[in-house]
Amino acid sequence: MIDIGVNLTSSQFDGDRDEVLGRAKAAGVSALILTGTNLAESRAVADYAASQAGFCYATAGIHPHDAKTFDAHSLSRLHELAMRPEVVAIGECGLDYNRDFSPRPQQDAVFEAQLELAAELQLPVFMHCRDAHQRFMDILTPWRSKLPAAVLHCFTGSEAELRDCLALDLHIGITGWICDERRGQDLQRLVSLIPGNRLMIETDSPYLLPRDLSPKPASRRNEPAYLPHIAHRIAACRGESPEALIADTRATSRAFFRL
Numbered sequence: 240m241i242d243i244g245v246n247l248t249s250s251q252f253d254g255d256r257d258e259v260l261g262r263a264k265a266a267g268v269s270a271l272i273l274t275g276t277n278l279a280e281s282r283a284v285a286d287y288a289a290s291q292a293g294f295c296y297a298t299a300g301i302h303p304h305d306a307k308t309f310d311a312h313s314l315s316r317l318h319e320l321a322m323r324p325e326v327v328a329i330g331e332c333g334l335d336y337n338r339d340f341s342p343r344p345q346q347d348a349v350f351e352a353q354l355e356l357a358a359e360l361q362l363p364v365f366m367h368c369r370d371a372h373q374r375f376m377d378i379l380t381p382w383r384s385k386l387p388a389a390v391l392h393c394f395t396g397s398e399a400e401l402r403d404c405l406a407l408d409l410h411i412g413i414t415g416w417i418c419d420e421r422r423g424q425d426l427q428r429l430v431s432l433i434p435g436n437r438l439m440i441e442t443d444s445p446y447l448l449p450r451d452l453s454p455k456p457a458s459r460r461n462e463p464a465y466l467p468h469i470a471h472r473i474a475a476c477r478g479e480s481p482e483a484l485i486a487d488t489r490a491t492s493r494a495f496f497r498l
């Protein structure tokens with residue numbers, strides 16, 4: 240199974256990054272897509288992926304939280320990174336109107352600049368959207384037909400939002416959010432609406448530790464080794480066998496990122 244969202248350069252992994260990888264492999268995880276969230280992080284995850292070729296791959300992009308760091312040189316730096324063989328997508332990019340760590344007009348412009356780069360390079364995009372659905376759709380829609388593929392990672396929205404995303408032929412990334420007995424309820428119902436060839440799975444580690452994990456790690460840190468737990472929960476919600484869900488999401492992820 241393939242974890243399409245891992246923030247492996249997080250300082251939370253500084254003490255045991257290699258052990259985290261070893262535990263993921265032992266748990267049956269066959270590949271990790273490491274998330275780049277700004278230029279420095281994108282370079283770091285590409286370097287790390289290069290050192291773990293065949294198991295780790297990387298995205299290169301600027302997260303909406305970091306949109307305020309985007310300057311005249313950012314696009315050419317991203318372009319250079321995107322040419323590296325271990326970089327398989329542009330992102331994480333998108334909009335976050337929940338935390339608003341960057342001004343909204345700058346988030347919008349930086350998102351669109353990365354869609355344009357992905358279209359130019361014919362790379363898939365790895366996207367984030369929080370409390371900005373309509374603006375996200377407005378910016379993305381004119382670009383969609385020019386992009387080879389696009390995933391909205393960590394989907395936690397409404398049924399109407401999910402239907403909009405599927406109508407635009409987006410892939411959907413589902414995290415351990417679905418394991419939350421309270422705030423995951425909508426997602427538990429909605430996940431059946433996602434066709435098997437559009438569904439991918441992710442931990443978004445070290446964030447979003449599945450709330451129903453038992454025993455819970457003392458650190459409260461999420462890691463890719465917990466992906467099977469999330470896969471089993473998603474399969475149960477969809478009324479599928481875990482084996483079928485794991486095979487389908489693996490095939491979908493391999494096709495999406497061209498692994």
Ligand SMILES: [Zn+2]
Nearest residue numbers: 331367392393
């Ligand atoms: Zn995100």
